Amino acid sequence: MEDREDIRENFVHLARIALSDRAQDVQAFLTRVAKRSSDPSLSAELVELLRKRPTRSSPLRRTAEIPLPVDTDSRFHLLRVEERPELPHEPIYTTKVRETLTRLIEERRNVKALINAGLDPTKTILFTGPPGVGKTLAAKWLARELKRPLLILDLSAVMSSYLGRTGSNLRHVLDYAKSVDGVLLLDELDAVAKRRDDTGEIGELKRLVTVLLQQLDDWPSTGVLIAATNHAELLDPAVWRRFEELVEFELPEREAARAFIKAMLERTVTKAEEWSDVLSVALSKQSFSDIERILNSARRAAALNGNRLDEHLSPLLTVNGNTKQDRIELAVQLVQTGLVSARRAHELTGVARDTIRERLKGVAAGKSE
Missing domain, CATH: 3.40.50.300 (P-loop containing nucleotide triphosphate hydrolases)
Structure with a gap:
């Protein structure tokens, strides 16, 4: 008797919200019934109906x-x-x-x-x-x-x-x-x-x-x-x-910045892999939107001046706000990848050319071992 009364109340409530054209409330009600029902087959059928509801194909x-x-x-x-x-x-x-x-x-x-x-x-x-x-x-x-x-x-x-x-x-x-x-x-x-x-x-x-x-x-x-x-x-x-x-969400870590920069440059510049490595250091502590804005500005300048994009990427390699270790790492990478000369790497990073040469020798020695 009690079960019959519950069924009656649930049916009336369902009819009320359905007639009010409150589709989301109907779905919420049926979801509750599916979770609380002691009849496994009823629960399974309701779950399947909810999964295939018509609004899925065209939500609006x-x-x-x-x-x-x-x-x-x-x-x-x-x-x-x-x-x-x-x-x-x-x-x-x-x-x-x-x-x-x-x-x-x-x-x-x-x-x-x-x-x-x-x-x-x-x-x-x-x-x-x-x-x-x-x-x-x-x-x-x-x-x-x-x-x-x-x-x-x-x-x-x-x-x-x-x-x-x-x-x-x-x-x-x-x-x-x-x-x-x-x-x-x-x-x-x-x-x-x-x-x-x-x-x-x-x-x-x-x-x-x-x-x-x-x-x-x-x-x-x-x-x-x-x-x-x-x-x-x-x-x-x-x-x-x-x-x-x-x-x-946090500011991108270096690896995330590197992947983002590479995706932006790989169709517009040679050595996109090398540029993404060095720019991920130079543009550290920047948001994705800032990195995108900076790179797009360089791309526009290159397009207007008819220059190679590389020429407009080099000025982005100033790292005055970075640590000394970051600057040394960047300088070494710039020369090692052939993007710029040791002299230009010194001008961009402030790292002494002797320091750059010593680090390069250390890298070469490590590879030969």
Whole structure:
């Protein structure tokens, strides 16, 4: 009798949310039933239905008739949608970041195993790190690998000139994102999720944190929400706790910088391998976006002047901010690879030519042993 009453309540609840056209809520409800059911065959059938749900083939199709949310004052769209995200290049990350991103993909590709274990895939992810280290690129990569559209929140648009409407704008964006089988990126999260004890902020901005917390708590397991910030120290502590996964992006290590530089140069310059080795030293402590900007500037100059790109790469080899050991290593590599003469290596690095010759002799002696 009790089981029959439970079935009746569940059926009525399912009918209510289905008639309200809340597809994400229907999926979330069926996911809960699949996890809690004592009937293995029912659980298996529901899992299979969820895996093959129609929205997978065309995530935006069912919501195409629903207009993107707009700011009531400016009428600007609050979201930018990339239905098929395109990457300017493949991301290069540290082992730890790459493993985390790969696991997040595997969770979505093998939801059945998680449900059978009574688990949900990760639904809220926080990207932190300085500008230009690949946070937005990682969001694009995740969306592309999941074959889902990427929805990007334009925080400059959501911040209404009438602050009282900003909370409403944020709710509209997040409600819309819940209805789409996509990946939502909240960029520059610190703009709306600052610490509530920050005396420099007015009450309305503090209330935005509460709105965001409510939405994060209510985010469906079928969706993916990614937030990114360059200023993690500004975030309200309560916001940190709402994210299930934290991914910390750092300035690229030398090997990552070398691979990135080689990918940019291998079709435009001879000895791309050698240039990537030395430039990874000269451009250490730079972000991926800074490295890209610097190399593209050199490429433009070469194209305009009709010079070889090598001539515009040499001036980039100044390493005044690097350690003495880095400068010596760079000078030796420059001469050893034949990119420049010992005299030019001295001019670029400040390392004495005698030191360069001694190190070169040591390298040669090591190879002959």
